[in-house]
Amino acid sequence: MALHLYDTATRSTRAFVPLVPGEVSMYLCGATVQGRPHVGHLRAGLVFDVLTRWLRASGLRVTLCRNVTDIDDKILARAIEEGRPWWAVAAHYERAFTDAYTALGVLPPTIEPRATGHVTQMVQLMQRLIERGHAYAVDGDVYFDVRSFADYGALSGQRPDDMEPAADSEFTSRKHDPRDFALWKGSKPGEPSWPTPWGDGRPGWHLECSAMATAYLGSTFDIHGGGLDLRFPHHENELAQSRAAGDGFAQYWLHNAWVTQAGEKMSKSLGNTMVVDEVLQRVRGIELRWYLVSAHYRSNIEFSDDALAEAGAAFRRIEHFVLRASERVGADAVGDVPTAFAAALDDDLGTPAAVAVLHGLVTEGNALLAKGAAMDADAVRALLGGVRAGLAVLGCDPLAEPWSRQGGEAAEYHAAVDALVRAELAERQRARAERDFATADAIRARLADAGIQIEDTTDGPRWSLAREAE
């Protein structure tokens, strides 16, 4: 089965057919850089990272555009709060997001455009909308005329007449209709502004994505992604303004579900502590990634430390196999993804089923490894290759970048520790051979105190860092 994706616009799972054969253009709504990234923020980046990896593994060339919203009301508010310029705030948190993406192994997008760098494109888009009668300027603001666009509400399944009247503060009186949304906000004293034919001002929230998506991906492109909450109003408005301007815009709309905590949504306004930096004090990045990636992207994740620890344990089982097997048959054995794994991902990115496939392979592989010298090395190599190929698509291959620690100083430390531990293990083996188990166990306990765990395999002892959940 070829790739099928659930398209929010049609509320159905559709076969994915790219506009240009062999190529995929994808736009993802990225961060509004006004605070420290938390686990919820990262989910969209992670989900679409897996999709990108899967598309590439399927032989497609992917252009991924993930924007940075570096000007908006909250950034301005934050700047006042922190007592520094808005651009310093935006730059600071943009770096924090970049660090968080990197810590979770999210591949960098093809392009990461900032809103403030694309005012020209926004002005052009507004001009087109005004010419076509879909937008109007009032006192330096520019609004989209919702009534002028018949399909408004189609993406999110809303009908304008059923919507709650917008309690939209100060702008309401200037709008032709309360549901009209701001494309451009006229400048107020002390706020940053850019010049336009309608006066100085700054971008409204929705305009930037339409302007940047079409600037980099063309007037019509394949996939537009983001969190479920963005469906309305953000994506509805993007779609309206772009289609009204004559662009085809996105062909598929994908939305990931939320990360919640104790039933509460982890939004910026709740100010909870699931900040990525803090979670990474407790678990490795690869384990956090596994936790977030092994759930289906359209299912809610109720974040808890217990669930995170369980996911970590499940991942370690797979990781353990990969490490042990590669020690036996070599670390260069990356194969093709197993057929069942491919089928799972082709079915709307069914990562849970894909993960189950990997667990099955690991069980098989462990059984082979348990045979020791009598094992079928080719069979192990084949299983290892399949497991690693699958892990690579999920971004969780422990032997691949960025998780492998084979290079640089870390490798030198590893070699040094390895030499010391091997000496200890040799001593322990000698004691065991002499049935001096008190000494043997004392050595094992000493290593355990140092955070090193021992396994007695058919090929002799093997050591690794202990990674029990705390």
Added chain:
RNA sequence: GGUGGAGUGGCCGAGAGGCGAGGCAAGGGACUGCAAAUCCCUCUACACGGGUUCAAAUCCCGUCUCCACCUCCA
């Protein structure tokens, strides 16, 4: 008021008319000097009430509970 989701075993978490995903935990067995790791076996499910069907966790009707969106959100 409008729109859309969800309720699965001790826990996490899939599936979407028949043949119980997977993991974690638990119990038993194998292996081990003892462990650890690993393998094998076992146990516990589909919110509630009706209905359709040879067959319902899955479809339909109703009820309850929870959640999301309706111009700040990933």
